[in-house]
Structures are given as structure tokens and as C-alpha cells.
Amino acid sequence: xxGEGILKGLGETAKNFAGSFVSKERLTTVQYPEERVAPIExxxxxxxxxxxxxxxxxxxxxxxxxxCEKECPPKCIYIVKSTDKKPDFVGKPQIYPARxxxxxxxxxxxxxxxxxxxxEAIKMDTEFELSTTDRFGGLLFDRDHLAKSNEHYHRxxxxxxxxxxxxxxxxxxxxxxxxxxxxxAAAAKAAATPVAKPAPVKESxx
Amino acid sequence: xxxxxxxxxxxxxALPEAGVEVAPNPSPSAQHSLLLSPASAVAVASFLRxxxxxxxxxxxxxxGVDWPGKEITEKVKVxxxxxxxxxxxxxxxKRVEPGYLEAVYHLYSVKHAxxxxxxxxxxxxxxxxxxDQVTLPSLTPxxxxxxxxxxxxxxxxGIVFAGHPDLRRILMWDEYEDHPMRKDYIDPDDxxxxxxxxxxxxKRAEMRKTEATV
Amino acid sequence: xxxxxxxxxxxxxxxxxxxxxxxxxxxMGPHHPSxxxxxxxxxxxxGERVVKLKPVFGYLHRNHEKxxxxxxxxxxMPYTDRLDYFCSLTNNWAYALAVEKLAGLEVPExxxxxxxxxxxxxxxxxxxxAIGFLMQEMGASGTPLxxxxxxxxxxxxxxxxxxxxxxxxNYMRFGGCRVELPSGWLEKVKTVVSGLxxxxxxxxxxxxxxxxxxxxxxxxxxxxxxxxxxxxxxxxMLRCTGVNxxxxxxxxxxxxxxxxxxxxxxxxxxxxxxxxxxxLEMRESVEILKQALKDIPAGPIMDPKSKIRGFRxxxxxxxxxxxxxxxxxxxxxxxxxxxxxxxxxxxPPSLINLTILEDMCLGQNVADVVLxxxxxxxxxxxxxx
Numbered sequence: 001x002x003g004e005g006i007l008k009g010l011g012e013t014a015k016n017f018a019g020s021f022v023s024k025e026r027l028t029t030v031q032y033p034e035e036r037v038a039p040i041e042x043x044x045x046x047x048x049x050x051x052x053x054x055x056x057x058x059x060x061x062x063x064x065x066x067x068c069e070k071e072c073p074p075k076c077i078y079i080v081k082s083t084d085k086k087p088d089f090v091g092k093p094q095i096y097p098a099r100x101x102x103x104x105x106x107x108x109x110x111x112x113x114x115x116x117x118x119x120e121a122i123k124m125d126t127e128f129e130l131s132t133t134d135r136f137g138g139l140l141f142d143r144d145h146l147a148k149s150n151e152h153y154h155r156x157x158x159x160x161x162x163x164x165x166x167x168x169x170x171x172x173x174x175x176x177x178x179x180x181x182x183x184x185a186a187a188a189k190a191a192a193t194p195v196a197k198p199a200p201v202k203e204s205x206x
Numbered sequence: 207x208x209x210x211x212x213x214x215x216x217x218x219x220a221l222p223e224a225g226v227e228v229a230p231n232p233s234p235s236a237q238h239s240l241l242l243s244p245a246s247a248v249a250v251a252s253f254l255r256x257x258x259x260x261x262x263x264x265x266x267x268x269x270g271v272d273w274p275g276k277e278i279t280e281k282v283k284v285x286x287x288x289x290x291x292x293x294x295x296x297x298x299x300k301r302v303e304p305g306y307l308e309a310v311y312h313l314y315s316v317k318h319a320x321x322x323x324x325x326x327x328x329x330x331x332x333x334x335x336x337x338d339q340v341t342l343p344s345l346t347p348x349x350x351x352x353x354x355x356x357x358x359x360x361x362x363x364g365i366v367f368a369g370h371p372d373l374r375r376i377l378m379w380d381e382y383e384d385h386p387m388r389k390d391y392i393d394p395d396d397x398x399x400x401x402x403x404x405x406x407x408x409k410r411a412e413m414r415k416t417e418a419t420v
Numbered sequence: 421x422x423x424x425x426x427x428x429x430x431x432x433x434x435x436x437x438x439x440x441x442x443x444x445x446x447x448m449g450p451h452h453p454s455x456x457x458x459x460x461x462x463x464x465x466x467g468e469r470v471v472k473l474k475p476v477f478g479y480l481h482r483n484h485e486k487x488x489x490x491x492x493x494x495x496x497m498p499y500t501d502r503l504d505y506f507c508s509l510t511n512n513w514a515y516a517l518a519v520e521k522l523a524g525l526e527v528p529e530x531x532x533x534x535x536x537x538x539x540x541x542x543x544x545x546x547x548x549x550a551i552g553f554l555m556q557e558m559g560a561s562g563t564p565l566x567x568x569x570x571x572x573x574x575x576x577x578x579x580x581x582x583x584x585x586x587x588x589x590n591y592m593r594f595g596g597c598r599v600e601l602p603s604g605w606l607e608k609v610k611t612v613v614s615g616l617x618x619x620x621x622x623x624x625x626x627x628x629x630x631x632x633x634x635x636x637x638x639x640x641x642x643x644x645x646x647x648x649x650x651x652x653x654x655x656x657m658l659r660c661t662g663v664n665x666x667x668x669x670x671x672x673x674x675x676x677x678x679x680x681x682x683x684x685x686x687x688x689x690x691x692x693x694x695x696x697x698x699x700l701e702m703r704e705s706v707e708i709l710k711q712a713l714k715d716i717p718a719g720p721i722m723d724p725k726s727k728i729r730g731f732r733x734x735x736x737x738x739x740x741x742x743x744x745x746x747x748x749x750x751x752x753x754x755x756x757x758x759x760x761x762x763x764x765x766x767x768p769p770s771l772i773n774l775t776i777l778e779d780m781c782l783g784q785n786v787a788d789v790v791l792x793x794x795x796x797x798x799x800x801x802x803x804x805x
Contacts, residue, residue, distance in 0.1 A: 002631065003631060004629065004631075005628070005629030005630040005631050005633075005634070006630055006631055006632065008625055008626075008629060009625065009626040009627065009629075009630050011625075012622055012625050012626045013563060013626070016567075028570050028573070040577065040580045040581050041581070041602075042580065042581055042582070042583075042584045042602060043580055043584055043585070044584035044585060067729070071492070071494070071495065071729065072495075073491055073495035073496070073498055073499065108498055108588070109585065109588070110497075110498035110588070110590050111584060111590065112494065112495065112497075112498065112590075115598070115728060116728060116729055124584065159602075231736050231737055232734065232735055232736045233521075233522050233523075233524070233733065233734055233735065233736020233737060233738055233755065234521070234522070234523065234524030234734070234736075235521040235522055235524075235736065235737070235738035235739075237737065237738060237739060263649050263650065264649055264650075264652060265652055266652060266654075266741070266748060266750060266767060267739065267750055267752060267765070267767040269752055269763075269765040269767075271754065271762075271763045272763075310752070312739050312750070312752070312767075316649045316663060316665050319664075319665055319670045320670075325739070326739055328739070349650060349652065350647070350650045350651040350652070350775060350776075351650065351651050351652020351653075351772055351775060352652070353651075353775055354771055354772065354774065354775055355771075355772070375478075376477070376478060377477070377478035377481045377804060378478060378481070379478070386483055386486060387483075387485060387486055391486075
């Protein structure tokens with residue numbers, strides 16, 4: 001019969017149409033922005049800098065090594081090193097970035113900066129509702145805007161943040177063990193010579 | 207699948223006057239190529255396509271490469287008068303080796319696709335230099351697939367293909383006058399706005415700033 | 421530097437047709453709802469029949485090849501996502517394959533299985549979208565397209581969980597994959613794959629016997645096998661003419677030898693064959709996925725010899741190609757020992773498939789030009805790079 005294929009197709013469409021009133025899985029539209037889809041954990045949008053503790057500057061993990069700046073494909077990161085130093089998470093004095101700008105109108109969210117960072121200092125955020133009317137300044141994020149706490153990182157990427165914390169704790173434990181061994185060796189040496197008083201052992205880290 | 211040497215031998219038996227030689231490839235991919243002389247290129251290409259055993263009827267890729275000229279400093283012994291005595295003095299002579307543009311073609315066989323294949327058959331053709339001797343014969347009459355790709359090579363590198371049915375720019379607009387993929391191409395700096403400054407852009411911006419304040 | 425003198429070719433504008441009338445030259449211009457992107461066709465018409473057709477593109481030209489010469493090998497990987505922006509994972513694989521050939525890296529088994537799974541998922545969502553867009557141009561106003569997008573959303577959610585991004589995945593690395601599979605991902609893939617045969621059946625029930633589709637596409641845009649091979653056409657366009665050339669079977673790249681799958685071939689070379697081929701290829705991809713999900717082994721996902729930073733392959737060149745959903749996607753790389761490639765070339769399937777667009781459209785009605793163009797299934801990101 002001519003028209004049989006069309007009728008069969010219309011039957012499929014009718015099934016979907018009628019079914020969307022009764023079955024949840026046929027209703028695939030999500031009424032954004034009133035409803036939202038559950039966010040997927042691994043999603044990546046734009047980078048942010050991680051700081052430990054409460055103070056944005058004191059706990060900032062970034063040491064301005066500029067590896068992310070070199071590896072960034074569209075060169076959207078701009079770093080100026082500081083002239084003084086501050087202690088990092090193991091207590092060693094490190095330089096920090098005086099300026100750390102990311103132009104998110106250039107950034108393509110490729111996450112190569114995260115991959116190459118040796119200090120776990122830059123990670124990917126999940127916020128995408130960033131539109132603004134200021135086309136140039138509003139899309140240039142500076143260091144204070146980018147610095148977000150470790151708790152924020154745990155909230156958005158729980159599994160990843162847990163792994164990163166485990167790695168950093170391991171590194172810190174190694175450094176502390178080495179410092180302890182060195183201090184004990186120095187104390188033993190000082191005890192061997194009775195004239196000099198043994199130097200006070202400084203416990204590093206909080 | 208035959209190696210480059212075997213294919214070369216086969217070409218030489220069929221077309222003895224063809225100027226063909228093997229250009230080796232040092233990487234682990236071992237895809238050696240055949241360097242053709244432009245005079246006999248179309249004849250060799252037609253032979254490769256029509257030969258019953260090789261049957262390379264599918265040209266997969268045609269592209270251009272820019273090899274700019276190099277300045278070579280050679281130590282040459284020159285006869286010079288030193289204190290009245292003619293001696294051989296070693297002198298550093300500078301010589302500019304002219305660069306060339308190159309067209310590279312990758313061929314496969316669809317008819318004999320089930321044979322064990324090691325890689326494509328690669329053909330190369332080199333121009334005389336980069337300024338006035340930039341004509342190469344077009345292989346479009348042999349394989350139609352290179353029609354748009356030769357137009358692209360002409361557009362981006364500047365190689366003029368003689369015998370191409372419709373040689374005009376394909377990606378840039380028709381009135382454009384430069385060849386963007388050459389190594390000495392200078393980017394225009396009238397983009398809409400500058401991203402965060404690095405390298406060349408930073409230098410240029412700082413130059414402009416000092417010029418503006420002077 | 422001197423530009424060589426050349427004559428700009430301008431096609432003759434107003435010719436005279438056999439009937440003695442003037443021809444109408446229409447620019448089916450870059451602003452067009454059916455041209456899959458910014459693409460222009462200069463069409464000369466005699467009434468409704470096409471007499472001459474010249475494709476014009478370059479509106480999306482971003483000189484990706486020059487950017488790659490200035491950036492390192494790793495930094496080019498996110499740019500390959502943006503070539504064929506529907507199928508970013510296959511673009512990544514083709515580039516990684518070419519670099520692995522250039523540098524002599526080996527890929528561990530688990531990474532190969534992950535590559536096959538992601539590539540076949542990409543192929544399914546690309547073919548579903550291609551059929552949807554073809555139907556949209558035929559006048560089906562989006563219903564098959566929206567059904568295809570419903571399945572595509574499930575696949576894109578899988579990609580987001582694995583790579584972090586729905587379309588710009590940036591997942592393959594030289595010597596393996598970037599990150600290990602998240603826990604529970606394989607089960608989710610199995611759920612999606614188990615729902616795919618039902619979706620393909622639904623699409624076939626909707627479309628395959630449809631009289632409108634058959635009347636508009638059978639016998640339209642016929643391509644002959646000799647011309648197809650000589651014009652370098654690959655992928656579904658080549659197989660619809662009956663030529664049995666699928667790079668997965670010919671080149672034996674990756675681990676495709678381990679999977680049993682068939683390669684569908686067409687008889688007539690018209691639009692209806694291309695539509696049927698895409699449906700059948702989706703079914704074969706589901707078969708490959710079922711086998712791969714069953715057999716995937718545990719193990720490392722990166723070659724221990726490969727480096728992320730400071731990657732310098734030895735001087736030389738390599739050409740690597742894969743069967744992308746649109747055709748043969750190849751990368752040609754020349755290295756001179758530095759961290760940046762000396763020459764980086766993308767062999768785009770969509771551009772080469774457009775070589776015979778004029779041949780297919782001559783003598784057809786102008787309404788069919790849009791359909792023929794839609795059945796070639798191009799993406800402008802790839803054509804223009």
C-alpha cells in the first residue's frame with residue numbers, strides 16, 4: 001500500500017508523543033534555568049588556583065614556576081614572579097606569583113596547565129555561568145579572583161581532591177622525616193662535642 | 207607491499223629516462239619517499255597509477271613544505287698573496303643555499319588493498335627556488351583527488367601548478383597577496399584585540415608604547 | 421618576499437543555455453540554514469537544473485597548521501579537537517597515531533581498548549547526527565534529528581565523565597590515554613550500548629520505508645566507483661559505490677583485528693545508499709562495542725617511554741591515518757628534532773569528499789543539491805582547518 005512507510009513512521013512519532021505524558025524517560029527536556037541537570041564530577045570549565053587553610057596568599061600553593069604559562073596552547077596565562085619569598089606547605093621559603101592573570105575569553109579549557117603543574121596548584125573549576133557585559137576586563141581573572149580554597153576543591157571534585165591531598169601529605173611526611181633524620185644527626189654530633197650546646201630542633205609544619 | 211627501492215627499480219625498467227631517486231626517512235616510521243624530477247613527474251605518476259601490479263590508484267594526501275634558504279659557512283682553501291708568496295690560505299666563505307618549496311604526495315592502492323601494507327608510497331617534487339622558479343607540473347590529470355589540495359598548496363605556499371584545470375586561491379580570499387604557510391610569513395597585527403602579551407606580541411606592544419611617548 | 425604573478429580565474433557569469441535563455445547564477449551563500457556551516461556554492465542554473473557548481477570555502481580558516489608549527493606537539497592536541505568538532509576523540513586518535521609512528525612509541529593494550537570504545541561511540545553519535553541533519557534538509561523538521569540528539573546526549577554525558585568535556589575532549593596522549601577510566605564508567609557505557617539497538621530500530625522504523633525519503637533520495641546524486649577512487653573519496657561516500665575499502669580493515673591499526681565486524685557496502689551510490697550505510701555502520705559499531713566491553717583488560721594506560729613535557733621526536737616524517745566517521749583522517753608530520761613540528765598537515769576527509777560535489781550535482785534539481793551536499797556529511801571545521 002502506498003504510504004505504508006509514512007504511516008509506520010507516524011506511529012513511532014505518536015508513540016513518543018503519547019509516551020512523553022506517561023513515562024519519565026521519554027520526557028528528555030530539562031527546563032533550564034529553573035531545573036538543572038546534576039553536575040558530573042569530572043567536568044572542567046576554567047582553571048582556578050588552590051590555597052590551603054584560610055589565608056589566600058599565605059596558603060597559595062603556586063610557586064610561579066611558569067611551567068603552565070609555557071605549556072598553555074593559546075597562551076592565556078600571564079605570570080609575574082614576586083621579589084620576596086613566603087613559606088610553602090612544608091615550610092620552605094618559595095617565591096609566589098605577584099600577578100597571575102588568566103584571560104578566560106582566550107582559555108579553551110584544555111586543562112594542560114593542570115596536567116603539567118608539579119605543585120598541584122592549579123585545578124579546573126566547574127562554573128560556567130560567567131557571562132558579563134564587560135568584554136575585556138570582566139573576562140580577565142586576576143590572582144585574587146582565581147584563588148579558591150581547598151574546601152571548594154573538595155566540594156567540586158571530591159575524588160580528585162582526596163587523591164591530591166593524599167599525595168601532598170605523603171610528600172610532606174617524606175620531607176619531615178628527612179628533616180628529623182638530619183636534626184637527629186646534628187644533635188648526635190653536637191652531643192659528641194661537650195663544649196657546644198645542642199642546637200634547638202625546629203619542628204617544621206603545623 | 208614493495209619497498210621504495212623495489213618501486214624505483216620497477217619505474218626505471220618501464221621509464222628509463224625518468225629522474226627518480228629515493229629520499230630516506232630517518233624516523234622509526236620508515237616511510238621512505240621517491241624524489242621525482244618535475245620533467246618526468248606526470249609520466250611516472252601515470253605509470254604508478256596504471257601499472258597492473260602496483261595500481262596506486264588512490265592519492266590520499268597532497269601537501270606542500272617550505273624549506274627556506276640556509277646560510278652556509280665553509281672553510282675553503284684559497285690561493286692568496288701573503289707577503290709576496292702565493293700560499294693556500296684557509297678562508298671562511300659564506301654561501302647562501304637557495305631554499306625550495308616541496309610538494310609531497312601520499313599514494314595508496316584501493317585495488318590491492320588486501321595486500322600486507324607497510325605504509326604509503328610517498329612522492330616528492332622540489333621547485334628550483336622560492337622566488338621565481340616555483341612551477342611544478344600538476345598531477346590532477348592523473349589523480350583527481352589532488353585538485354583541491356594543489357589549489358591549497360598554491361594558496362598557502364605559492365607553488366604554481368602547470369596543467370591544473372582551475373588554479374586559484376581556495377582558503378584565502380582571491381585578492382590576497384601573500385602565502386601564509388611560508389616560514390617567513392609575518393602575522394598581521396591588526397587582530398581585534400591582543401591576548402595576554404607574550405614573545406613577539408609583547409615586544410611589538412612595548413615598541414609601540416615607547417614610540418607613542420617619544 | 422615576492423608573490424608570484426598569477427591570473428585570477430573567474431568563472432564566466434552569464435552563459436547561454438541550450439534553450440537560448442541566460443543562466444541564473446545563485447550563490448547558495450555562507451549564510452544558509454542547510455550548508456552545515458559557513459560554506460558557499462556558486463551554482464549556475466538553467467531553470468531548475470544545475471549546469472555548473474563551484475564550492476567556495478575558507479570562511480572558517482584558522483590556519484591550524486601554522487599554529488601547530490609554533491606550538492609544541494602536546495599543545496596541538498586540544499586544537500585537533502576543534503577540527504571535526506563532532507568527533508573530537510577520533511581526531512585525537514589520528515594525531516596520536518601519527519606522532520606514535522613518528523617517535524616509535526607503543527601503546528599498551530588497555531589504552532587501545534579504551535581508544536576503540538571511545539572511537540566507536542563517536543562513530544555512532546556522528547552517524548546518528550548525520551542522518552538527522554540529512555532528514556532536516558529533506559524537510560523532516562527536526563524529528564529524526566532530535567531522536568538522534570537524545571542518544572547523543574547520553575554518549576556525550578559518558579564523554580564528560582571520562583574526559584571532563586562533552587565535545588572538546590583532549591583525551592588521547594602520545595603513547596596512550598590521558599587518565600584512567602573513572603569507577604563505574606564501563607557499567608554506564610554498557611547501559612547506553614544496551615539501549616542503542618532499540619534506538620536504531622526506532623530510526624529505521626521511522627525512516628527506512630518512508631516513501632518521501634525513498635522518492636527524494638533513490639537515484640539522486642549517483643557516484644560511480646572509478647570516479648570515487650580517483651577523486652580520493654573515502655568513508656561512507658566510497659563504500660556506497662560498492663568499493664570495499666575500510667581503513668580499519670586495510671591498515672590493521674590499533675586492535676581492530678581482534679573484533680569481528682562487517683563492512684556494509686552500497687549498490688547504487690545514491691543518497692539512499694549512504695543513509696542505509698550509516699544505519700548499518702551504527703549497528704556494526706554496537707557489535708564492536710559489545711566485544712570490546714567484554715574483553716577490556718586491566719593494565720597501564722600510557723607508554724612509560726613517552727614524556728608529557730619536552731617531547732622531542734627524532735628528525736624524520738610520518739603519515740598516520742584512521743577511519744574517522746567522515747572518511748580517512750590523516751596527519752602528516754615532519755620533525756626536525758625540536759619540540760615543535762616542522763610541518764604539520766591534516767588530511768581532511770570532508771575537503772577531499774567535496775571534490776566530486778560538482779559531478780554529483782550536474783543535471784539535478786537545485787532542491788537536490790542541498791540533499792546531495794547533506795549526504796556527503798561534511799564539517800566546516802575540517803574543510804577549512
